[in-house]
Amino acid sequence: MTDTMFGSGNHQWVCPNDRQLALRAKLHTGWSVHTFQTERQRKTQMLNKRELDIILSVIHRAEQLELIEQHRIGRLMERLDNMKRSSVGNGLSQCLLCGEALGLLGTASVLCFDCCKKVCTKCGIETACNQKRAQWLCKICSEQREVWKRSGAWFYKALPKYIHPEKDSFMDRRPVIETEKQPVARSVPITYTWAHRKVDSSESDGSDSELSDASSDRKTFIPESITRRHSAVSESSGSVALTPLQSILNSPARASFLSESHSSLGSDRSSLAPAPEDENTDLGRTSLSAPVLRRTGSLRSSSSSSSSPAAASSATETGQEKNDDDDDLDRAFSAASASASALPPPSRKEEEPDMEGYDSDDSTTLGTLDFSLLYDQENNALHCTINKAKGLKPMDHNGLSDPYVKLHLLPGASKANKLRTKTLRNTLNPVWSETLTYYGITDEDMVRKTLRISVCDEDKFRHNEFIGETRIPLKKLKPNQTKNFYNCLEKQLPIDKTDDKSLEERGRIMISLKYSSQKCGLVVGIIRCAHLAAMDANGFSDPYVKTYLKPDENKKSKHKTAVKKKTLNPEFNEEFFYEIKYTELSKKTLEVTVWDYDIGKSNDFIGGVSLGINANGERLKHWFDCLKNKDKKIERWHTLTNELPGSGFND
Amino acid sequence: MAKADQRFGQRDGSDQNFDYMFKLLIIGNSSVGKTSFLFRYADDSFSNSFVSTVGIDFKVKTVYRNDKRVKLQIWDTAGQERYRTITTAYYRGAMGFILMYDITNEESFNAVQDWATQIKTYSWDNAQVILVGNKCDMADERVIPVEKGKHLADQLGFEYYEVSAKENINVRQVFERLVDIICVKMSERMDTDPSIISGAKTTRLTDKPTQLPQNCC
Numbered sequence: 001m002t003d004t005m006f007g008s009g010n011h012q013w014v015c016p017n018d019r020q021l022a023l024r025a026k027l028h029t030g031w032s033v034h035t036f037q038t039e040r041q042r043k044t045q046m047l048n049k050r051e052l053d054i055i056l057s058v059i060h061r062a063e064q065l066e067l068i069e070q071h072r073i074g075r076l077m078e079r080l081d082n083m084k085r086s087s088v089g090n091g092l093s094q095c096l097l098c099g100e101a102l103g104l105l106g107t108a109s110v111l112c113f114d115c116c117k118k119v120c121t122k123c124g125i126e127t128a129c130n131q132k133r134a135q136w137l138c139k140i141c142s143e144q145r146e147v148w149k150r151s152g153a154w155f156y157k158a159l160p161k162y163i164h165p166e167k168d169s170f171m172d173r174r175p176v177i178e179t180e181k182q183p184v185a186r187s188v189p190i191t192y193t194w195a196h197r198k199v200d201s202s203e204s205d206g207s208d209s210e211l212s213d214a215s216s217d218r219k220t221f222i223p224e225s226i227t228r229r230h231s232a233v234s235e236s237s238g239s240v241a242l243t244p245l246q247s248i249l250n251s252p253a254r255a256s257f258l259s260e261s262h263s264s265l266g267s268d269r270s271s272l273a274p275a276p277e278d279e280n281t282d283l284g285r286t287s288l289s290a291p292v293l294r295r296t297g298s299l300r301s302s303s304s305s306s307s308s309p310a311a312a313s314s315a316t317e318t319g320q321e322k323n324d325d326d327d328d329l330d331r332a333f334s335a336a337s338a339s340a341s342a343l344p345p346p347s348r349k350e351e352e353p354d355m356e357g358y359d360s361d362d363s364t365t366l367g368t369l370d371f372s373l374l375y376d377q378e379n380n381a382l383h384c385t386i387n388k389a390k391g392l393k394p395m396d397h398n399g400l401s402d403p404y405v406k407l408h409l410l411p412g413a414s415k416a417n418k419l420r421t422k423t424l425r426n427t428l429n430p431v432w433s434e435t436l437t438y439y440g441i442t443d444e445d446m447v448r449k450t451l452r453i454s455v456c457d458e459d460k461f462r463h464n465e466f467i468g469e470t471r472i473p474l475k476k477l478k479p480n481q482t483k484n485f486y487n488c489l490e491k492q493l494p495i496d497k498t499d500d501k502s503l504e505e506r507g508r509i510m511i512s513l514k515y516s517s518q519k520c521g522l523v524v525g526i527i528r529c530a531h532l533a534a535m536d537a538n539g540f541s542d543p544y545v546k547t548y549l550k551p552d553e554n555k556k557s558k559h560k561t562a563v564k565k566k567t568l569n570p571e572f573n574e575e576f577f578y579e580i581k582y583t584e585l586s587k588k589t590l591e592v593t594v595w596d597y598d599i600g601k602s603n604d605f606i607g608g609v610s611l612g613i614n615a616n617g618e619r620l621k622h623w624f625d626c627l628k629n630k631d632k633k634i635e636r637w638h639t640l641t642n643e644l645p646g647s648g649f650n651d
Numbered sequence: 652m653a654k655a656d657q658r659f660g661q662r663d664g665s666d667q668n669f670d671y672m673f674k675l676l677i678i679g680n681s682s683v684g685k686t687s688f689l690f691r692y693a694d695d696s697f698s699n700s701f702v703s704t705v706g707i708d709f710k711v712k713t714v715y716r717n718d719k720r721v722k723l724q725i726w727d728t729a730g731q732e733r734y735r736t737i738t739t740a741y742y743r744g745a746m747g748f749i750l751m752y753d754i755t756n757e758e759s760f761n762a763v764q765d766w767a768t769q770i771k772t773y774s775w776d777n778a779q780v781i782l783v784g785n786k787c788d789m790a791d792e793r794v795i796p797v798e799k800g801k802h803l804a805d806q807l808g809f810e811y812y813e814v815s816a817k818e819n820i821n822v823r824q825v826f827e828r829l830v831d832i833i834c835v836k837m838s839e840r841m842d843t844d845p846s847i848i849s850g851a852k853t854t855r856l857t858d859k860p861t862q863l864p865q866n867c868c
Contacts, residue, residue, distance in 0.1 A: 058709065149837055152672060155746050156775065
């Protein structure tokens, strides 16, 4: 059977020469040489050039797949290596991974089943085995097992070839995108050579097919392309499992064999047709490589034409080129040409984000965040919908992260205006689908403020780690229009300190004012506060609101709301009434202060706001509107500041 | 058109969104329906016309089984003997085999034993095999009763299915069953006896692992 490959030119009675025997021995296929075959039998068993081309194209496709696979495994290995590198403990008195002290006084520990090192329960993973009782693995060994499963090493009993992302940084990790930019990738020169030759020599020798036969030039370029490709394969990590034929072909006998097979098969029906619609002309390769090898009258063609949906879908599947009016689509041939021209692939980057799922291909990227923002002008609310993140940078020993998203309004990042999502465990592609809402956002804020969205990794026993952030100046948003974002996360930017810190923001308060002509007095409503500054060690406050109508001769104007426990966004919904003549009111100033209630010590001042004729901006406007519109309740948000001009804050 | 097809092909090949990759091989006599079986599974298409496979071919399909995305690289082999050199070279990488015969063709059934021997000879020892009798829609022309197929499968220690690529009977089931079997093998190997990891530790990080399956062909 090896004769099929190598014995084509020999007379059947001639013993195979040493070189052929040596080559056969390399094959380990165990097939004996049938020297009794007649010339005719032999001829039918030889692979003709057409068949060879088809097989080569399949091998080529397989090689592509294998290369991608090797990169994938390389990334898995890199992740594992990173985990190993970042382990800090000794595995005896400390947790192997996080270095936490173990033992009676320290954290509870478990023994990893695989490496027999001690880890804390957080860095260990309990695996349920079908027969045996549960066993613990450290995260490294657990990951190692996972790598063995994912790479197929479990089956082959050793890790297959892989291409480490670091070593291979000059090459694309995602061949689809980057080969196009960097023609250093190994397949490009092949394609080029192949194509180039085709164009150079296009003589046709008579064949029985109605189309011209380009095999004469192919006899030249095929061996060369194979050589090229093969050397490239051995340079990189070689995918022998998938390309056994390559080793067969990469032999001194190859070239002669191929040309012989050609000459013995003058009736080959392959033809060269220029690819009509390949718009890729970059590198000059596609127009060259695009000439599609089409075979007419082949067996394949009958199947393709008889089942065109099948052909179409198969073309879709295998990356082939299909021609509308050319029913004569040869699956393998067009696959070859398509994959050849697709090697330095067309720029279709927009497809990419969908494709990267589990593996974030670029270790340097922090990930992407998908979210949408809506400013509800009427209700002064900013709705931030955090949809999902993709390809986050792994932060934990297990190569994963426990991500959550927090929001801040800048300037003034403090706990007061922090919102956060829930934490999702062990994922680099978290889907939160949570909407977080800032209340009390004024139009002024929408001009002035920037929303900072940070993705962090939650760690139970350590400080939470920052993964990446993105910032949206709120002025980018149009009122009442949802805007979707799909942003790449960036490294932490320094908080812009240039903004005025003179009046530090302490939160927001929503106040309603109404002058009731019927009751002859001012109705002050304290509706709610938003993102108040935290005054207590627990990160919250116990806020209540006091109001004064000043000047206040009798000190009777003080009103207090109830205390809301442990919140930075209290809802009060309380109304206070000041009996006052309308004419008097314009001379007064309403002073609203928010306090943090503390048992046993003096209450802390959170912030305040004054509304009156001497105020300015929103505060003046609110007051003015109230005076102007009797018997009309006017609600407004106001910013609390840490000082009230001209007023004493003593309780 | 051409553009779109290429793009799809590219996407399919480079789709990295999967957990495991299994390599499967379909073998059996010529014209038992290996290619049709694969086309039915991968493309849900069927053609009555017979086209002899040239050497080898493969298709890629990702399935979702047991909470895992498994990318299948399914190799279709030529049944004709003249391609045997090439096809047997691919046995080495296959984790699972679909050994197919044609229930209307006694010769193809009689060859099953030989194919099984081929698997034993060329594949990795723990490769999983399912015996499949194709063309079960052609009841009138049946020459191999179900029992006979079952009996042979038992003898060989394979699982057994009768299928029809034409009528889409049991096609998906065969692949899914094979994936399941391989998954079970995998967790047996990795979760109960992970010693192979430590055994291979020395070779693991070297550039030329000695035990590579690739080097054996």
